[in-house]
Amino acid sequence: GAVVSQHPSRVICKSGTSVKIECRSLDFQATTMFWYRQFPKQSLMLMATSNEGSKATYEQGVEKDKFLINHASLTLSTLTVTSAHPEDSSFYICSAASGGYNEQFFGPGTRLTVL
Amino acid sequence: QQPVQSPQAVILREGEDAVINCSSSKALYSVHWYRQKHGEAPVFLMILLKGGEQKGHEKISASFNEKKQQSSLYLTASQLSYSGTYFCGTERAWSGNTPLVFGKGTRLSVIA
Numbered sequence: 187g188a189v190v191s192q193h194p195s196r197v198i199c200k201s202g203t204s205v206k207i208e209c210r211s212l213d214f215q216a217t218t219m220f221w222y223r224q225f226p227k228q229s230l231m232l233m234a235t236s237n238e239g240s241k242a243t244y245e246q247g248v249e250k251d252k253f254l255i256n257h258a259s260l261t262l263s264t265l266t267v268t269s270a271h272p273e274d275s276s277f278y279i280c281s282a283a284s285g286g287y288n289e290q291f292f293g294p295g296t297r298l299t300v301l
Numbered sequence: 302q303q304p305v306q307s308p309q310a311v312i313l314r315e316g317e318d319a320v321i322n323c324s325s326s327k328a329l330y331s332v333h334w335y336r337q338k339h340g341e342a343p344v345f346l347m348i349l350l351k352g353g354e355q356k357g358h359e360k361i362s363a364s365f366n367e368k369k370q371q372s373s374l375y376l377t378a379s380q381l382s383y384s385g386t387y388f389c390g391t392e393r394a395w396s397g398n399t400p401l402v403f404g405k406g407t408r409l410s411v412i413a
Contacts (some may be wrong), residue, residue, distance in 0.1 A: 220400050229303075229388065229405045230343070279342050288392065290333065290401060292342040 188214050190282050192225045192293035199270055200301055207265045207296045209280030215260035216282035220290070221253075224277045236263040302327055304391045306404035313379045313411050321374040321407045323389030332365050332372035333390040333401055336383075343388060347372075376409070386413045 189212040199205050209219055217238045224229040235256050236241040242255035254266040267274055277297050281290040304325045313319055323332060331350045335343035349365035349372055360377045376383055386408050390401030 194340075230403045232400045232402075236344055260394055288331070288333075288399065289348055290390070291345060292335075295342045297340075 188212075188282070188289075188291045189294040190280065190291050192280055194296060195294060196212050196297045196299075198299045198301065201202060202269055203270055204266055204268045205270055205298060207267075207278055207280075207298075209263045209265070209282070209292075209293050211261045211282045213246050214282070216263075219257065219263040219282045220278055221255065221263075222279045222281065224279060224295075226277075230279065233265075238263075267298065270298070272300045274298065275300045302331075303394050303402055304389055304404040306387075306389060306407050308407060309405070310408040311410070313376075313383075313409065315381060315411060315413055319379060319409060320374045321376075321389075321409070323372045323374070323391070323404055325370040325391055327370065327393055329365075329370050329372075329391050330394050331392045332363075333392075334363055334372075334374050334387045335390065336385045337388065337406075338385040347353065372375050378413045379409075381411050381413065384409055 191210045193208045196206055208258050219236045221233045223233050224230050232245050233248045236255045236257040240256045244250045252268055257263040275298055277295050279292055279295040281292045283290050304323050307322045311319055333348045334346040337343040349363055351367050363374045365372045384404040388403045388406045389402045
């Protein structure tokens, strides 16, 4: 299957700082990538759809000014959590679709802990 | 609308079989199955498209009944490596790259 990488895999930061998470499709071009958040023992909740060259589409309840998404190229999308707070601590996962049937391949995830 | 998965959790001994169901109240175009191990990202298992097909590889297979808007994942002769949380993700229509809506997951534990 297609390979998607994420960086960093784990980050611990102080409250009020900003954190950038990168999502890369390594062996295919992804015009669309998706950002999910997963709290412990819960399902994946879609945060936003990232479109190359255009603005991201955010799900209801997700603050676009807090979770900045940039999809600068066909292989890279970034999620910046601005002014992070402890309640933003979570597992953030990106995915990219490859192939004609919308198979989605997930990155390894980034565990964010805000102190 | 989030699909409903059942059961929420199941414990199996090695070699036993299990069925995980995924139901939707809306018509579906496709159902995707993933397995996630603790602390890791979900791993794609298979996709089933509208048309009532059945797919599988090795001892894991799945079916999709579009009339019932339901998909089932079949795990036969389970192995320890099958442990994890299984999620179904659904699409209501094909329109290019669209996000999936995931169920709450079924936690499967296989014990020796």
